[in-house]
Amino acid sequence: MAHKLAVEIHFMSLELPKFEMYEEGSQIRRSSKAVPSNIVEGFGRKRYKQDYIRFLVYAHSSCEETIEHLELLFETKSLKNKEKFDHFMKEYDKLGRKLNKFVQAVENA
Numbered sequence: 001m002a003h004k005l006a007v008e009i010h011f012m013s014l015e016l017p018k019f020e021m022y023e024e025g026s027q028i029r030r031s032s033k034a035v036p037s038n039i040v041e042g043f044g045r046k047r048y049k050q051d052y053i054r055f056l057v058y059a060h061s062s063c064e065e066t067i068e069h070l071e072l073l074f075e076t077k078s079l080k081n082k083e084k085f086d087h088f089m090k091e092y093d094k095l096g097r098k099l100n101k102f103v104q105a106v107e108n109a
Helices: 002-013 024-044 049-075 082-108
Strands: none
Touching: 002 024, 002 049, 002 082, 024 049, 024 082, 049 082
């Protein structure tokens, strides 16, 4: 899910106004791509529980950062498509909830 959303954000960001391509566009691409990257890196360290949890927390933080960038883009009217905005907000909220439960599951394992 995180990978799919990062790809969607990447393509959405390429449709932003030129002045946003290197500002918020770059920021949202990095934060959205950090979510799956941190999940994968944490999984690679799963034998060390605290490292695993730390990277899952990083992934959750990047998810929250991506939500903030989406809100900024929408409120500044750089992202004008309300349907896309609503889609991303719903999906990143869902992803954040899943990550939270994932962290709890690893902590309790």
